Amino acid sequence: MAIDVTALRAQFPSLDHGLAFFDGPGGTQTPRPVADAIAATLTGPLSNRGTVSPSELNAERAVADFRAAYADLLHVPANGIVHGRSATQLTYDFSRHLAKGWNAGDEIVVSRLDHDSNVRPWIQAAERAGVRVRWIEIDPGTTELDLDSYERVLSPRTRLVAVTAASNVLGTKPPVRRIADLAHEVGALVYVDGVHYAAHHLVDVPASGADLFVCSPYKFLGPHCGVLAGAPELLETLRPDKLLPSSDTVPERFEFGTLPYEILAGATAAVDFLATLDPGTGASRRERLTRSMESVHEHERALRERLEEGLRALGDAVTLLSKAQDRTPTLLMTLEGRDAREAQVHLAGLGVLAPAGQFYAYEPFAALKWEGPALRVGLAPYNTAEDVDRFLDGLAAFL
Known part of the structure; x- marks a missing residue:
């Protein structure tokens, strides 16, 4: 290879x-193929999504191709792929969605290792809900997460654990699967920031133990946007605020307004480009x-x-x-x-x-x-x- x-x-x-x-x-x-895909989609023809005209069908195709590409990249079903403006925006959105189910006396766990986009949204949501915030500490000698501190703060009151798959400054890759398994034992959901990790390793969301996983295509050769992956059956349980006429299907209930079809096309092209970096053959993407x-x-x-x-x-x-x-x-x-x-x-x-x-x-x-x-x-x-x-x-x- x-x-x-x-x-x-x-x-x-x-x-x-x-x-x-x-x-x-x-x-x-x-890379040039990503830019070409963006330009080709923008110059179309392109309209809002629909099933009649070529321009409507081009928009539909951009959305379907995007979901299929990130289903392959992250190893989840296509209807478990949510587009967002950025990982930060998606995390803020999902902090509000999940916090609807939190009550006073509940707790969440965040990490000292994380980028602030996987810390502050959860802390702010917890403050509004009257929920206690607990911390996974860092071992200063190794710059690893202190898993003893994690086990001490987990309890049946824990509703969410938010942790990075890789530090954006130190590169540290904590044992996400072990962290997730312990969280699931007490009934907590696990939200993983994979923004830095996904640039260097192929992601397998189910194997990682993450319930929700977020990444950013512009960290791995694509355009500026964010992608959230999760099991469709979990997404079905979340009820975001939305416009009355807008779709309530999963994952579209989480995507507000007209999607940026050209950005979706560029993000798809980035996955296709990554799949060609080693010229070996494969039966599937x-x-x-x-x-x-x-x-x-x-x-x-x-x-x-x-x-x-x-x-x-x-x-x-x-x-x-x-x-x-x-x-x-x-x-x-x-x-x-x-x-x-x-x-x-x-x-x-x-x-x-x-x-x-x-x-x-x-x-x-x-x-x-x-x-x-x-x-x-x-x-x-x-x-x-x-x-x-x-x-x-x-x-x-x-x-």
Whole structure:
């Protein structure tokens, strides 16, 4: 299994500018087939959905193809796929939907490892419902979730556990299946933020134990939107506020207003593109995705090892904050006596894009008492060993 990185990179017009992109955790570059799918859908013909004219049928097809593509990517039925403007928007929506069933005395559990989009919506919904918030803590020595703290806060009063499948800053991948199994033993639902995880591994929502799983196509070569996956029978139990004439079928009851058909088409094209990254054959799109994402993982693992070896050579000038045994190819670091934002500016002047900040990871930074911005380097399928060396040389020159 292998990726032809030269052929892959030729599909990305933005790479023609000579930049080395390490900002994939904030949003990857876009391949030409995704942009072409968006343009072709927009220029149509295109109308609102219907069953009469070619333009209506094009809209219907965009929706159906989108649900089928993300059913294959996430391994759920097509009617378990919900489109949203973003993962944040979907989480806010579903925090309100689920909170309708919460009562005073109930509890929810959130994690210190998570992006704020999988923390604040739940805390705010709990405050409105009079529900207590409990926390899964981080082990500062390993940057892993402290599962002992998790077991201490679980109880028959727990209604929801919200946890990430991978930290967007540390790369830490907690044992989601174990977390979900323990939650289900007390009758709680499990909401998983898979935004960072889905960029690096093929997702199997049922196997993960997640009841609801959210991801963002723009983190894996697609356009800006969010996708939520869940079992249709669970979605049937949730009653969102909606317009009276709008559809009450699942999953459409959760999608408000006219869908952005061109964005759906681009998101579908991203899944199809991912399925071609390894040219091996497969009987189904899911099988091709499995092979391709395994190859992505191996490609990114090799680059991460090269990057980490180079950082070790810089000695005490660099402190690597990403420590977990099981993690994505995303590294967070601080620079001894130096401002990470100054490093970002220096690197950008060399055509190397590695951002500095806190990246909406409010809780990890607060829990681990990290002050100020840190430098984040995230690998994507189009990165090369030359990119890694450019980053290392640029950082060494800055230091």
